[in-house]
Amino acid sequence: MRFASWLMLCVVCAPVFAANTTSELEEGLETYFAHCHEYGLFNGTVLVKQGGEVVYERALGAADLRDGRALDLDSAFYLASVSKQFTSMAAMMLVDEEKLSLDSPLTDTFPEFAGFGEGVLVRHLMTHTSGIPDHYQLLQAAPAGLTNERVLEVLVEHGALDFAPGTQWAYSNGGYVLLSMLVARAAGQSFRDFMQERIFTPLGMTRTQVVDSSSPALTNRALGFGADGALDDYELFTTGAGGMYTTVGDLSRWDDALASGELVSERLMQLAFTQALLEDGSRTQYGFGWFVHDDGRRVWHSGGLNGFGTMLFRDRSSGDTLIVLCNQRAASLGMFDFAEAIGALLAGVQPALPDIPVAGELRTLISTQGVEAALARYDVIRQSEAERYDLSEEQLNTLGYEYAQSGELDIALALLAKNCEVFPDAANTWDSLGEIQLLQGEREQALQSYTRSLELNPDNSHAVEVVGELTAGG
Structure with missing residues (x-):
């Protein structure tokens, strides 16, 4: 993966280059992101932590390119696939409460999968090893207003797994939609309400919301746009695989909660940050809602849909955290480019400024x-x-x-x-x-x-x- 290049940079350069002072780091980040914004490569918000402390946070650009409404640090962005770690956390909380098991069969809750979905367990959904197809591929183009119920129908109508559960790894948004539906059934309330009452409100994540067909309108919402400036906004009502809006500040609070281990047992947190084991004994690069580096310390997830691009990276040992939220996906620069640049600066290395498109x-x-x-x-x-x-x-x-x-x-x-x-x-x-x-x-x-x-x-x-x-x- 491209992301490994800057992870390696941090390892190699750390003994050679002294880490930047806070002021040098802030200056380097400001130079980099100001350049990217000036030339249409970055429109969004960014927050960087070093040793668990916020050292840089910035909003650059417009929340709505049509009227020029400016972004600020309180602007809420569609989170895309970075939402998956929250869905896995909800499942783990219910496992701790013995309302759900990692080894619960999917067919216990959804008998519609009988005949082809036997063997799919909750842990398979969490680790993308279920064989459940990705509904985006089945639908080819997701229609506006798509709901969980329609995704369930599509998966059942398809009537087949892509492979036997636990034998392969394949990214499945469909599996995570089902996981959120399992959480709702086990909790006895909507996924949206569970997340609000059990995670967002207790952690003070006041600007975070799961979006479904019942959701009220978000205030200070960033709209999505294409590289050409045309509106390309999020229009779905599915949950679990995405379906969340949040801010860099709320994600920083989430990061603090992960560091403190206050939400679930230490056993489950360790499993979340452990590469899943396949039946042949090999390891994937994914845990419970997180991509996991071989060293187990560095975990991350990126996301992208419509005009939105997102990234959350954590170094569990150093306390370094990178959060990037964009609402205009530039054709020539992506989330991993931003992560590599931030990682270089944290390692004391000044990255080259990106070429101007x-x-x-x-x-x-x-x-x-x-x-x-x-x-x-x-x-x-x-x-x-x-x-x-x-x-x-x-x-x-x-x-x-x-x-x-x-x-x-x-x-x-x-x-x-x-x-x-x-x-x-x-x-x-x-x-x-x-x-x-x-x-x-x-x-x-x-x-x-x-x-x-x-x-x-x-x-x-x-x-x-x-x-x-x-x-x-x-």
């Missing part, structure tokens, strides 16, 4: 001066400022498709033609250009582009199909 600057120029001016600027950047920019082929390719999707085909065509000029030996650039040329009705030019793509990549089945159709059609 050229697509962002071109998008602005296109809106103010037109595509010709934008491409002229692109040529200048390539000739004299290349070291500061991300000039990968994906930049123009993604930007071109962005304009194509909004119906601005002339702009898309100009961008993708330039991409082919700059990357003439990249099969994907020619494939993309051919697609837009077809949309423009330029069949002869499209045939040339797809033919060139095939020359570069004979295994491009899409190009084979299109060339065949264009050739047959004369």
Whole structure:
């Protein structure tokens, strides 16, 4: 996993580099995140702890890009898959109270799985070793308003496991939806109410809420947006796999509770941070709602859905904690990039500032001066400022498709033609250009582009199909 690279950096560099002082660390973090925000790579909130103490917290950007409403540290973000650790905690609390067992069969609560789900236990759901399919893959596209009940129907209608329970590891959002439903049945109340009464309120997490169809509107909520600034907000009502909103401050309180061990027994907390054992004796990299490093000290989870990206990392020995919440997922930078940079700074190493995505600057120029001016600027950047920019082929390719999707085909065509000029030996650039040329009705030019793509990549089945159709059609 990419995350291992900065984990290794911390191990290797710690004896060599003195840890930054608090002021140096804060300055380094401010420089890094201000740079990322300025160039469209970060819009969100971040909190960093060193030795269990908060040393940096910052909100940068807008909660709503449409009206410019600013983010603050009290802004609530959709948590995505970082929610899974809370779902596992709820299950562990019920295990401590003997209302649930790690070895409780799924079919005891949901007899609908009889005939194909025998052998699935609660612990399998918690560790992604159940064989329960991921409902996102079954649905292909999750409809707005999706509920737990509909997920249950989809899984039962599918009528099969992906593998025998305990024999493999495969990430399953469907398994975690079922886990939250099991918690609700065992607790005798809704999952939302259980979490509120047993975890959020006792820990003072006043800005945290499980979102289902009964939920009241959240105040000061961050809305999700795509890299192009278009609204891409969360619209589901499922729980367990996601379905939570929270703030960096509330996640810091959660981190404190995990460090103190106040919520469940020490035995269960140790299991939560232990890599699950498969039937063949091998270990996975996942515990109860957490990815777990081989050393058992470092645990984390990331999440992403719609415009939201999230990360929570904990070093259980040092007390270092990283919390990142974003509501505009940038195409060229992800949660692990942020985690690697923060980890380097905690280890006393100054990370390089990320390359500036050229697509962002071109998008602005296109809106103010037109595509010709934008491409002229692109040529200048390539000739004299290349070291500061991300000039990968994906930049123009993604930007071109962005304009194509909004119906601005002339702009898309100009961008993708330039991409082919700059990357003439990249099969994907020619494939993309051919697609837009077809949309423009330029069949002869499209045939040339797809033919060139095939020359570069004979295994491009899409190009084979299109060339065949264009050739047959004369």
